[in-house]
Amino acid sequence: MKQLNLVFLWHMHQPDYRDHGNNLGVSKVGAGQTATDNAAGEFTLPWVYLHAMKDYVDMAAHLERYPEIRCVVNFVPVLLEQIEDYVQQFASRKFRDPLLRMLATPDLNHIPEVDRHLLLNTCFRSNHVTMLAPFPRYQYLHDLYLSLSREGDAMLAYLSGAYFSDLITWYHLAWTGETERRRNPLLATLISKGEGYDAADRQHLLASIGELITGLIPRWRALAARGQVELSATPQTHPLAPLLLDFHAARESLPDAQLPVSTTYPGGRSRVMTQIGSGRASHATRFGAPPAGMWPAEGAISAPFVQLLANAGCRWIASGEGVLKHSLAASGIHTTMHAAYRPWQLEGAPELTLFFRDDRLSDLIGFDYAKWHGRDAARHLVAQLDAILDAAPTDEAPVVSIILDGENAWEHYPYNGYYFFDDLYSLLKQHPRITTTTYARLLAQARPVVASPLPQLVAGSWVYGTLSTWIGNQQKNHAWDLLCAAKQSYDLVLASGRLSAEKSALATRQLAICESSDWFWWFGDYNPAANVASFDQLFRHNLVHLYHLLQLEPPAQLEIPISAGSSAATGGSMRRATESSA
Structure with missing residues (x-):
């Protein structure tokens, strides 16, 4: 009997909301x-x-409640x-x-x-x-x-x-x-x-x-210990790594993308390597071993970033279906509806396997099923999976990846999604042709899944398959310029040796917080004004604190808001993967 391998990846993330500044005399958030x-x-x-x-x-x-169900968290x-x-x-x-x-x-x-x-x-x-x-x-x-x-x-x-x-x-x-x-x-x-x-x-x-x-955390550690859950990680503070490595990565999917005035993020390669290493080390401290794989921040990847992840020991990563479509087109490979249902390997990094998100099914859970009766939604999703399996080539066992935010969607569901999950997990546990699994299990089984070669990777994310959510308009680019200026100051001060080891460590921690992708996500007039104001203030305050740790006077422009948002916009914490369904 043909089998479908189903991988749920639930992504749990919040940026650092702590004010490490300790009364630095700037406006506070909240x-x-x-x-x-x-x-x-x-x-x-x-x-x-x-x-x-x-x-x-x-x-x-x-x-x-459903020990038969496996997933990645x-x-x-x-x-x-x-x-x-x-x-x-x-x-x-x-x-x-x-x-x-x-x-x-x-x-x-x-x-x-x-x-x-x-x-x-x-x-x-x-x-x-x-x-x-x-x-x-x-x-x-x-x-x-x-x-x-x-x-x-x-x-x-x-x-x-x-x-x-x-x-x-x-x-x-x-x-x-x-x-x-x-x-x-x-x-x-x-x-x-x-x-x-x-x-x-x-x-x-x-x-x-x-x-x-x-x-x-002990509950999740116990779920992992019994093999039901594979715990994965993201580089330490959720940085948009392809852009830290090279702002021009944004033009691989959008050739006309506007870039910041700064030509590059200073020392980006070193910072990305540090973020990867810190993330893997902190995961090992909490859970006993480094993660087998990573969900890069926002599923954003580029060929240089994939190589750094492979060098660090990652065995798998996942990204958005749009990235795969752009990459196959650039590689001259005809895209089929089944392309996202098989693993891939980038030439030059054969030790790392790439999996890609089914955008349509993931968005159904994230945005549409909340309006359905839980049982109807669960049955519809299982029927979609059955159809994928029926259409798959005879010699293939499709791997379907459903990847989405594991926290923000459920408040839109009645009872926080309780009945949807109850019905979905109940149907899946007894389904004869669908097996819920994890990426590590797929790679470790006696007959591991065979990855197809991907000659070229076009940089992008799970949102639209591009990096436009984090760079490309005036406000986002200005935020990058502010961060680049702070990083240049950081480099000069640390090279001078005038900071103690303790203060240097604090400055490095603060820099990592400033590198989080979340600040750039919120800049733009398509986001709610109140949310934009909160994250705008917190980003600028984090930069001010970094300057103070470097014993420098913060630039006056950090007192000026970057983005105003829109009073008419709603939501903001989630995006659909494709513009056509937005």
């Missing part, structure tokens, strides 16, 4: 934070622990660092996240105005259709806020400590995972109570969150 109260390591945005308690927990629980090292940071905060009870501090505050009746604004500006940030409207008392808090805000900010002063206690409690209840709500009686009790939450309720909820966060 409501309620000032230059005087922002401690070193303060979290400027709460997305790491919120996604941890909702999505990373749920995704582990789905697999624990990609954890970016800088995300794991922050999860471990939260574990330490819960252990010490010294919270450097403003929301957790508010949840832990015994008396919310006399909190300062800055903290009131923090709660009002933060505790309604969610998908209101699936995470607010289903809870009438939470919806009431929002309606009351809207009613008072229409009368002017002065009216908000009438909100009591009881209001803020209910608000912050509901916000955290809304961000709990569906599997945890079904397991933990405390959550059911608090949700049923609905209002009138007191300090004891908040302390119980805080303790429950702490248990979830503390147990998260």
